[in-house]
């Protein structure tokens with residue numbers, strides 16, 4: 001898409017490249033690379049040289065801030081997702097911090113997104129589900145016309161799908177069709193009931209490790225399909241003061257924030273990422289999000305980073321043997337919109353809600369910085385968002401993946417050489433398969449050059465090609 005890029009002088013005078021100073025949050029400019037999981041950690045959650053290279057490459061583009069990918073706060077197996085649930089993860093994370101400091105010349109602030117998530121199982125084969133996983137109830141015995149477990153299972157197995165679907169409870173049917181998924185409302189399970197008692201401490205311990213590793217701050221992951229967002233969601237009907245009315249739904253996020261704040265030193269930044277809209281039926285809306293934003297600001301949070309959608313509730317049915325992925329349904333599309341769009345188009349869909357949320361926070365008397373992301377990819381768009389006071393900081397995930405130097409190129413008047421994201425989500429497809437994420441625009445010609453790090457299947461390069469112009473020499 002044709003767009004105008006600023007020359008270096010215009011960039012210097014822009015809001016985008018002016019500093020941020022809002023409470024503890026000080027940024028050299030208003031550019032931000034939001035969290036993106038690249039699937040490069042070890043199977044047990046440690047930082048690898050590939051993880052370091054990934055962040056080093058973004059840091060060379062010298063954004064105001066980078067948020068390190070969703071990193072698990074618990075010490076439980078989670079595949080190649082980074083973890084911060086034990087002190088043994090600190091040395092690797094410290095190396096990552098140092099690499100970013102070096103590569104950005106100390107210009108970029110580095111935050112780490114810390115996440116808790118509940119169990120999600122793969123979709124089982126019909127026979128496996130009925131013969132092994134299904135817990136038999138009186139209703140199933142009655143429908144099967146049998147008493148003995150083996151006979152009940154055999155009868156259920158023999159039923160045509162339509163009949164079986166009518167017999168199964170909605171949760172069991174979901175477990176069969178999509179794979180079993182825990183919810184924050186499953187309070188009959190002790191570990192779910194106790195989430196409000198344990199999570200503040202777990203998040204606080206993770207944040208203390210982030211301090212030890214040298215990060216500038218943490219971003220509490222209160223967004224998308226994960227535990228904390230599920231507490232905030234209007235779908236949360238817990239009746240233990242942590243569900244139902246929005247004052248109750250925000251209680252645990254506030255308690256997590258308070259525990260984290262108490263565990264870290266004064267200048268350490270604690271912000272959160274949450275949803276401007278769940279984008280699902282009966283989910284939280286922008287009104288809820290404005291209310292939550294004011295509550296977070298009142299509690300003293302340092303930034304509000306807004307995403308949208310990305311929920312399990314409307315995800316597509318996975319194939320047998322695969323897990324549901326929360327970015328496959330309409331809410332997933334709202335989170336990472338592609339050019340195959342509705343009339344409103346894929347760009348800046350989060351801007352109007354962000355504007356509303358920011359206005360509510362300002363009206364309540366707080367100066368908390370609001371970060372917006374979602375389909376932002378041009379200077380005019382970014383500057384327009386800032387000029388209209390819809391947000392204070394511009395997050396660009398996929399555009400930064402396509403060209404990690406794009407902010408630097410804009411700032412130094414070299415916008416014409418920016419590699420523009422095509423917003424067709426090749427990267428997100430890799431993420432969905434938990435494969436090492438790359439961008440389809442990265443130079444494939446150089447793939448065979450000696451010394452180029454390639455993905456484990458040898459098909460993709462692991463970092464964006466270097467910015468060869470003498471960018472830094474002409475920096476303002």
Ligand SMILES: Cc1cc2nc3c(=O)[nH]c(=O)nc-3n(C[C@H](O)[C@H](O)[C@H](O)COP(=O)(O)O)c2cc1C
Nearest residue numbers: 034035036037069070336373374375396397398431
């Ligand atoms: C490969 C990939 C991984 C992502 N991982 C995360 C993540 O770990 N945490 C998060 O909050 N958002 C994650 N996101 C969402 C982005 O941060 C961002 O909100 C979304 O892509 C929309 O912004 P964009 O249009 O600038 O890409 C991911 C996006 C992509 C493409």
Ligand code: SF4
Nearest residue numbers: 421422425427439440
């Ligand atoms: S793979 Fe496609 S959507 Fe992803 S960053 Fe590259 S161009 Fe953009």
